[in-house]
Amino acid sequence: MNAEEVQALISAGLPMADDIGFTVEKVRPGFARARVPFSEKSLRPGGTLSGPTQMALADAAMYAAILATLEKAEMAVTSNLSINFLQKPAAADLVAEAVVLRMGRRLAFCEVRLLSGEGEEEQLVAHVTGSYALPSRG
Amino acid sequence: MNAEEVQALISAGLPMADDIGFTVEKVRPGFARARVPFSEKSLRPGGTLSGPTQMALADAAMYAAILATLEKAEMAVTSNLSINFLQKPAAADLVAEAVVLRMGRRLAFCEVRLLSGEGEEEQLVAHVTGSYALPSRG
Amino acid sequence: MNAEEVQALISAGLPMADDIGFTVEKVRPGFARARVPFSEKSLRPGGTLSGPTQMALADAAMYAAILATLEKAEMAVTSNLSINFLQKPAAADLVAEAVVLRMGRRLAFCEVRLLSGEGEEEQLVAHVTGSYALPSRG
Amino acid sequence: MNAEEVQALISAGLPMADDIGFTVEKVRPGFARARVPFSEKSLRPGGTLSGPTQMALADAAMYAAILATLEKAEMAVTSNLSINFLQKPAAADLVAEAVVLRMGRRLAFCEVRLLSGEGEEEQLVAHVTGSYALPSRG
Numbered sequence: 142m143n144a145e146e147v148q149a150l151i152s153a154g155l156p157m158a159d160d161i162g163f164t165v166e167k168v169r170p171g172f173a174r175a176r177v178p179f180s181e182k183s184l185r186p187g188g189t190l191s192g193p194t195q196m197a198l199a200d201a202a203m204y205a206a207i208l209a210t211l212e213k214a215e216m217a218v219t220s221n222l223s224i225n226f227l228q229k230p231a232a233a234d235l236v237a238e239a240v241v242l243r244m245g246r247r248l249a250f251c252e253v254r255l256l257s258g259e260g261e262e263e264q265l266v267a268h269v270t271g272s273y274a275l276p277s278r279g
Numbered sequence: 280m281n282a283e284e285v286q287a288l289i290s291a292g293l294p295m296a297d298d299i300g301f302t303v304e305k306v307r308p309g310f311a312r313a314r315v316p317f318s319e320k321s322l323r324p325g326g327t328l329s330g331p332t333q334m335a336l337a338d339a340a341m342y343a344a345i346l347a348t349l350e351k352a353e354m355a356v357t358s359n360l361s362i363n364f365l366q367k368p369a370a371a372d373l374v375a376e377a378v379v380l381r382m383g384r385r386l387a388f389c390e391v392r393l394l395s396g397e398g399e400e401e402q403l404v405a406h407v408t409g410s411y412a413l414p415s416r417g
Numbered sequence: 418m419n420a421e422e423v424q425a426l427i428s429a430g431l432p433m434a435d436d437i438g439f440t441v442e443k444v445r446p447g448f449a450r451a452r453v454p455f456s457e458k459s460l461r462p463g464g465t466l467s468g469p470t471q472m473a474l475a476d477a478a479m480y481a482a483i484l485a486t487l488e489k490a491e492m493a494v495t496s497n498l499s500i501n502f503l504q505k506p507a508a509a510d511l512v513a514e515a516v517v518l519r520m521g522r523r524l525a526f527c528e529v530r531l532l533s534g535e536g537e538e539e540q541l542v543a544h545v546t547g548s549y550a551l552p553s554r555g
Numbered sequence: 556m557n558a559e560e561v562q563a564l565i566s567a568g569l570p571m572a573d574d575i576g577f578t579v580e581k582v583r584p585g586f587a588r589a590r591v592p593f594s595e596k597s598l599r600p601g602g603t604l605s606g607p608t609q610m611a612l613a614d615a616a617m618y619a620a621i622l623a624t625l626e627k628a629e630m631a632v633t634s635n636l637s638i639n640f641l642q643k644p645a646a647a648d649l650v651a652e653a654v655v656l657r658m659g660r661r662l663a664f665c666e667v668r669l670l671s672g673e674g675e676e677e678q679l680v681a682h683v684t685g686s687y688a689l690p691s692r693g
Contacts, residue, residue: 226356
């Protein structure tokens with residue numbers, strides 16, 4: 142699957158991802174890069190992007206990386222997600238880079254970095270690990 | 280703070296919680312019970328409530344439990360959240376019961392159980408642990 | 418399996434558990450209680466029991482709870498373990514109470530509480546969640 | 556601190572690290588590389604290195620990376636450690652590469668990769684994240 146196909150599949154299946162403007166920018170086997178544009182709605186006290194928005198982005202980015210790696214993985218479901226919030230993101234777009242660290246027979250294990258800002262100003266704002274349970278293969 | 284005060288504070292501060300219909304049902308020091316009503320919008324492929332909805336509920340329930348325990352904790356922010364999805368929730372309301380396991384000077388550590396269904400039919404659908412960084416006290 | 422059978426199996430299979438004096442005190446389906454006696458060797462700077470000792474105890478206690486729940490689970494292996502250290506344990510025995518929260522077909526998900534001290538003085542010193550990958554059943 | 560100073564401090568303070576032959580190979584600010592030589596004692600059923608050995612190595616490697624980054628960090632203590640076991644390590648030395656992803660005022664957040672085998676044969680066998688609570692700075 143390419144970025145557009147992954148995007149279409151996620152938009153159709155995850156209304157919440159669509160809600161926060163989740164956009165797949167790039168995929169290749171084992172990797173996906175996605176973005177959530179800045180929105181007032183995602184703010185929390187202190188003027189920073191909410192934790193749930195960051196978690197939703199990380200979860201969808203992992204799903205995108207798995208779809209880009211494995212055929213017929215649409216029915217994969219999150220088994221575990223662990224997020225560490227490292228610093229307050231700026232009031233700006235948030236980018237996720239998801240890597241598949243291990244594609245097992247039953248589980249895919251991923252790491253996601255959430256980045257805020259652009260170019261040299263880019264900052265790591267949260268670190269995520271997670272696993273997806275893969276559908277059984279006949 | 281009582282349940283209504285916690286509710287008002289979360290509704291004002293977390294637009295996303297309000298979006299998913301987050302309702303604080305009960306608080307006491309060290310504990311909060313909250314609910315997200317069933318909504319089509321929170322569904323994902325397979326007809327189950329989305330992971331991000333479950334994470335948003337768990338995060339807000341931890342915040343509610345902390346607000347019910349410690350004065351002037353409004354500026355507390357999630358430091359870490361780890362969720363294990365145990366089974367697909369039914370197409371029904373989702374309830375969170377959050378317990379503060381340790382209120383330290385700098386960090387509050389919480390456990391949350393996400394429950395689907397009612398009464399004897401109630402099922403544990405996800406287990407969450409997380410910590411909030413507490414504001415410095417003068 | 419009863420506590421003695423679980424103990425024998427762990428002593429034979431996990432030299433490190435034996436090293437730290439790991440003792441199974443009680444098992445029933447879905448539950449195990451185990452103990453590590455205080456030892457100078459497990460100390461770290463500050464006079465407290467080392468993190469690795471606490472992690473080894475928690476891991477073995479989860480394994481004991483699974484062995485007490487499921488037949489032919491000897492080949493189950495830890496898939497994930499997440500520990501939060503809540504306070505420094507006293508220079509005393511450490512007790513683990515492990516509960517199986519979800520016994521799936523592929524994964525068993527457990528919660529462990531590590532307790533220091535006795536009776537009314539008992540304190541929660543660490544909270545652990547973890548999953549074991551279960552052997553395939555024919 | 557250089558690798559030898561970090562090694563001496565860990566050997567003195569963590570008898571268990573010494574027990575498993577923990578050796579600091581390289582440090583620089585924000586990074587440490589450490590090794591545990593293969594030993595029969597660390598085996599578990601299936602002939603693989605035990606989970607507790609892997610956790611002890613990861614924990615000590617994080618500590619080494621922090622000591623190499625921050626002055627007077629000896630009293631730092633593990634706050635959280637989360638490990639995902641990705642594949643069975645070979646019956647060989649185990650290497651840990653620890654990176655400090657965020658050095659905050661109160662917490663240092665690290666990522667550790669556990670590698671088995673040498674050179675091109677090197678395999679990622681476990682992925683670890685963790686945080687250390689830092690001593691207050693006057």
